[in-house]
Amino acid sequence: MSEETPTPERKNDGLPNTRTPAGGKPEEGRYSNERDRETGVAPLAPREFLRWTWRQLTSMRTALILLFLLALGSVPGSVIPQDAVDSLASSRWRDQHPSLTPLYEKLSLFSVYTSPWFSAIYVLLMISLVGCILPRARVYFKALRARPPKTPKNLSRLPEYRTFEVDAEPAEVLAKAKTFLGGYRKDLTEASIAAEKGYLREAGNLLFHLSVLVVLVGFATGSLFGYKGGVVVVTGGKFANISSQYDDFNPGRLFQVKNLKPFSFSITDFDVTFITTGRSAGQASDFSAGVDYQTSPTAAAKHTRIKVNHPLNIDGSKIYLIGHGYAPRVTVRNTSGAVVYDGPTVFLPEDATFLSQGVIKVPDASPSQLGFSGVFFPTYASTKTSGPFSAFPDDKNPILSLFVYSGDLGMNSGQPQSVYALDMAGLKQVKSDGKDLRIDLQVGETYPLPNGLGSITFDGVSRFVKLQVSHNPDDWMALLGMIMALTGLLGSLFIKPRRIWVSVRRDGARTLVEVAGLDRSSGGDLSGEVDDLAALLEENA
Amino acid sequence: MSHADFDMLSNQALAFCGVFYFIAVVAHLAEWAVGRNVPLDVLNGVKADAQAAGRRTAAAAVGGEAGDVLVETDEDSDAAASAAKMARYARIGLISTVVAAGIHFVAVASRGLAADPIRVPWGNMYEFTMTATLFVTIGYLAMYRRYGLSWLSPVVTSFVLITLMADALLLYDPVVKLRDALQSPWLIIHVVAAITATGAFTIGGMASILYLVKERWLAKHADDEGTLNAGYLARLPSLLQLDRMAYRVHAFAFPIWTFAALIAGPIWAQAAWGRYWGWDPKEVWAFITWVVYAAYLHARATAGWKGRNAAIIALLGLATLWFNFIGINFFFGSGSQHSYAEVAPFLLSR
Numbered sequence: 001m002s003e004e005t006p007t008p009e010r011k012n013d014g015l016p017n018t019r020t021p022a023g024g025k026p027e028e029g030r031y032s033n034e035r036d037r038e039t040g041v042a043p044l045a046p047r048e049f050l051r052w053t054w055r056q057l058t059s060m061r062t063a064l065i066l067l068f069l070l071a072l073g074s075v076p077g078s079v080i081p082q083d084a085v086d087s088l089a090s091s092r093w094r095d096q097h098p099s100l101t102p103l104y105e106k107l108s109l110f111s112v113y114t115s116p117w118f119s120a121i122y123v124l125l126m127i128s129l130v131g132c133i134l135p136r137a138r139v140y141f142k143a144l145r146a147r148p149p150k151t152p153k154n155l156s157r158l159p160e161y162r163t164f165e166v167d168a169e170p171a172e173v174l175a176k177a178k179t180f181l182g183g184y185r186k187d188l189t190e191a192s193i194a195a196e197k198g199y200l201r202e203a204g205n206l207l208f209h210l211s212v213l214v215v216l217v218g219f220a221t222g223s224l225f226g227y228k229g230g231v232v233v234v235t236g237g238k239f240a241n242i243s244s245q246y247d248d249f250n251p252g253r254l255f256q257v258k259n260l261k262p263f264s265f266s267i268t269d270f271d272v273t274f275i276t277t278g279r280s281a282g283q284a285s286d287f288s289a290g291v292d293y294q295t296s297p298t299a300a301a302k303h304t305r306i307k308v309n310h311p312l313n314i315d316g317s318k319i320y321l322i323g324h325g326y327a328p329r330v331t332v333r334n335t336s337g338a339v340v341y342d343g344p345t346v347f348l349p350e351d352a353t354f355l356s357q358g359v360i361k362v363p364d365a366s367p368s369q370l371g372f373s374g375v376f377f378p379t380y381a382s383t384k385t386s387g388p389f390s391a392f393p394d395d396k397n398p399i400l401s402l403f404v405y406s407g408d409l410g411m412n413s414g415q416p417q418s419v420y421a422l423d424m425a426g427l428k429q430v431k432s433d434g435k436d437l438r439i440d441l442q443v444g445e446t447y448p449l450p451n452g453l454g455s456i457t458f459d460g461v462s463r464f465v466k467l468q469v470s471h472n473p474d475d476w477m478a479l480l481g482m483i484m485a486l487t488g489l490l491g492s493l494f495i496k497p498r499r500i501w502v503s504v505r506r507d508g509a510r511t512l513v514e515v516a517g518l519d520r521s522s523g524g525d526l527s528g529e530v531d532d533l534a535a536l537l538e539e540n541a
Numbered sequence: 542m543s544h545a546d547f548d549m550l551s552n553q554a555l556a557f558c559g560v561f562y563f564i565a566v567v568a569h570l571a572e573w574a575v576g577r578n579v580p581l582d583v584l585n586g587v588k589a590d591a592q593a594a595g596r597r598t599a600a601a602a603v604g605g606e607a608g609d610v611l612v613e614t615d616e617d618s619d620a621a622a623s624a625a626k627m628a629r630y631a632r633i634g635l636i637s638t639v640v641a642a643g644i645h646f647v648a649v650a651s652r653g654l655a656a657d658p659i660r661v662p663w664g665n666m667y668e669f670t671m672t673a674t675l676f677v678t679i680g681y682l683a684m685y686r687r688y689g690l691s692w693l694s695p696v697v698t699s700f701v702l703i704t705l706m707a708d709a710l711l712l713y714d715p716v717v718k719l720r721d722a723l724q725s726p727w728l729i730i731h732v733v734a735a736i737t738a739t740g741a742f743t744i745g746g747m748a749s750i751l752y753l754v755k756e757r758w759l760a761k762h763a764d765d766e767g768t769l770n771a772g773y774l775a776r777l778p779s780l781l782q783l784d785r786m787a788y789r790v791h792a793f794a795f796p797i798w799t800f801a802a803l804i805a806g807p808i809w810a811q812a813a814w815g816r817y818w819g820w821d822p823k824e825v826w827a828f829i830t831w832v833v834y835a836a837y838l839h840a841r842a843t844a845g846w847k848g849r850n851a852a853i854i855a856l857l858g859l860a861t862l863w864f865n866f867i868g869i870n871f872f873f874g875s876g877s878q879h880s881y882a883e884v885a886p887f888l889l890s891r
Contacts, residue, residue, distance in 0.1 A: 060843045061843060061845075063839060064840060064846065067833075067836040068833075074828055074829050075829065077820055078826060084820070085819060228815075275717050278714050278717045283720045283721075284721050285717075285720050285721060307721065308721045309725040310812075320814065475811075482803070485799065486796060489799060490796055493792040493793075
């Protein structure tokens with residue numbers, strides 16, 4: 001598993017280091033990979049079969065195929081809505097495609113990246129990676145101390161070869177060559193010099209592959225010991241960091257309650273600016289929430305603002321502002337005028353125009369419990385063809401449009417209920433003139449409900465923020481892994497391993513000099529270097 | 542100059558650099574059209590010939606005696622004259638490209654100055670494309686001399702011209718403030734790295750395409766020495782050199798892409814969205830691109846995969862890269878947190 005050229009001696013399962021001096025057919029030798037050439041059937045003897053399987057699995061060819069499978073296997077997760085990414089979208093998709101859903105669920109297509117088949121691909125890839133770097137590391141540590149290979153007899157068969165004659169004595173030429181070959185590991189004999197450099201390339205290569213494991217382990221421990229929670233808070237509302245206060249709370253498998261720091265905060269205000277022109281119109285250019293927070297119940301309160309890219313960090317727990325929306329404030333009164341419901345109710349945004357849906361449950365209403373279900377338009381508009389819609393995400397012309405239900409809300413059954421949906425079992429829709437009653441309210445308007453059910457007033461609009469709190473204890477490890485990966489990658493791609501030989505022979509009154517070079521990376525070009533060395537020797541010797 | 546003036550300057554500069562890119566494309570096409578019948582060995586001495594031809598013409602013009610030059614009518618001098626013409630067109634093309642790159646830079650820089658407050662010019666697809674193409678041109682010009690890239694000129698200039706045309710016609714977007722998630726120093730780090738890698742992968746992909754074309758052409762005309770000895774494809778570097786150049790450019794781009802997509806991206810995502818990696822469609826495809834290019838680097842070192850197969854893998858990587866840029870923004874729309882080309886829904890409902 002490496003982008004470097006596996007020379008035969010580096011792919012030999014740690015067998016004795018059979019360094020072939022780079023003669024023969026260098027082009028072919030450079031790329032040959034023993035394991036990739038193995039074909040034929042698996043042997044039947046169990047030991048041999050295991051060995052064969054291991055060699056197949058750790059071959060570069062298998063690694064390549066696994067890489068492609070990994071790429072291919074990632075595709076469905078970008079096309080099919082994922083439970084872990086957007087659970088709302090995936091449940092909507094399920095509703096719209098009832099016949100495909102069972103098949104997709106069998107194939108884990110709603111949770112591709114944690115599915116057994118996707119895990120199988122990357123686990124195999126990791127095994128292949130380990131199986132590749134272990135023997136290579138062993139070979140590399142031997143090679144680190146090894147001397148450059150002896151000068152081949154026939155230098156002219158190497159990819160780069162120059163020859164010329166000079167007057168100087170052979171020993172003098174070799175001494176000069178030695179000084180010119182700075183940074184090389186050199187072996188000097190009587191008639192030749194063998195030099196090699198670029199040993200760190202393989203180290204970079206091994207470091208990169210090792211760091212892939214470090215990154216994965218770093219992320220895994222972070223998600224095992226940490227937690228992530230989401231909570232919706234209406235402006236003016238408070239939050240204390242205990243698990244029951246979260247709307248959704250996802251602790252890691254090894255999470256401990258003591259990691260839940262005792263902070264609390266309240267949202268003082270919310271500010272948003274929307275882009276009004278161009279293709280990005282309707283996207284928020286700025287949104288931020290004011291926060292009063294205490295690091296512990298006894299600590300002094302501090303004020304700050306959080307926004308996208310600027311989370312609040314309290315003792316290693318980070319609080320992110322990840323979304324916002326509207327919470328219309330309504331007051332419901334019974335026929336005698338007594339207030340039975342009062343306050344902001346969170347409506348969830350449906351799309352980029354912040355057309356929002358929600359329900360209002362009034363269990364204290366009399367004579368029967370009341371439920372309202374409807375839509376909030378921040379900037380109401382309507383055309384004949386499209387019907388009512390929200391023209392802009394800001395609250396320029398807010399309208400609350402509700403259907404009314406009366407009866408039993410089912411809140412005493414002991415079953416936990418969603419605050420965003422009505423349990424229709426005990427409810428009957430309220431009608432007016434034989435049609436379903438729809439109430440459209442502007443801010444400040446009151447609508448008297450029929451049949452003595454009371455009245456509803458739309459008092460105004462509050463904002464809510466969606467916050468995410470997360471704590472990842474070991475994220476430094478993943479970061480360290482990434483820095484290692486980049487360092488290793490740079491080393492493995494840009495350090496150029498090469499061998500150079502200079503051989504001299506006295507020929508009458510002159511000395512015949514041969515210079516040859518072998519580039520051992522897969523993209524190198526030694527001709528310039530060999531030219532330079534030859535020119536230097538020719539001029540100076 | 543006010544922000545509005547810079548806005549206008551940017552639009553006009555983009556139009557003008559388009560004109561110069563167009564001249565460059567025409568000049569380079571003329572260069573290779575003229576060179577269609579010039580045998581390879583004539584071109585090998587093209588510089589000397591061109592200089593000689595230039596001197597002779599100059600001498601003739603000064604002396605008023607054109608006779609000397611016109612008398613030579615044998616084939617060699619025809620070829621030499623064509624070679625001289627080639628060199629002249631190549632120079633026109635190169636100069637036009639340099640001028641175009643300068644104006645292109647003005648367009649990009651003034652686009653950044655047009656926004657209030659001033660910002661980096663890659664807040665949406667229009668600006669990203671404009672900047673990425675500038676990086677392609679600069680990369681090409683920077684490597685021109687060192688790697689002898691005259692053979693890449695027609696491909697690069699036409700690519701940049703066509704991309705810029707599509708950008709101005711289809712993706713134009715007025716200058717606005719940056720949307721919330723983009724307001725971060727990581728916008729510079731993450732996006733510059735992504736643009737550099739995209740530009741380099743694109744140039745590497747061009748070399749891989751030419752590798753495949755030349756390989757096929759060599760196989761087809763193996764016995765036909767006349768064909769093999771002239772024309773554009775004959776003048777491309779050898780397969781070994783093309784493969785090596787493609788590898789070098791990809792090897793340069795790969796660590797940058799690793800940094801952009803798998804290091805800077807997650808760090809920024811953690812600050813903006815509270816998670817390092819969320820399998821957002823854009824992230825998925827950035828990962829796919831990374832895996833495919835990793836496969837390319839491995840393939841080049843594997844028996845039976847180097848050369849042709851490696852080039853095909855590199856092009857597959859390029860396809861995923863550009864699909865990620867264009868496809869995710871347009872087809873996956875609101876499904877991606879990275880979608881900056883989304884058409885606002887209220888525009889659709891009109």
